[in-house]
Amino acid sequence: MRACQGPNCGWLFLDQSRGGHRRLCSDKTCGSHARVRKFRAVQADFWDRIVRREISSLC
Numbered sequence: 001m002r003a004c005q006g007p008n009c010g011w012l013f014l015d016q017s018r019g020g021h022r023r024l025c026s027d028k029t030c031g032s033h034a035r036v037r038k039f040r041a042v043q044a045d046f047w048d049r050i051v052r053r054e055i056s057s058l059c
């Protein structure tokens, strides 16, 4: 068993590759999860800025 090296993942997986150098639990799912997380973070920051601008314009 190995621990996934993906960002914010840490899943345990069985390394069945020949070299045993696999770093991610799944190249497809783990990679896409990381991308979705990054996208959501950018989106949250975008909305945070808009809300802050709205509040400052009201005061």
Ligand SMILES: [Zn+2]
Binding pocket: 004, 005, 006, 009, 010, 011, 024, 025, 026, 030
């Ligand atoms: Zn992973």
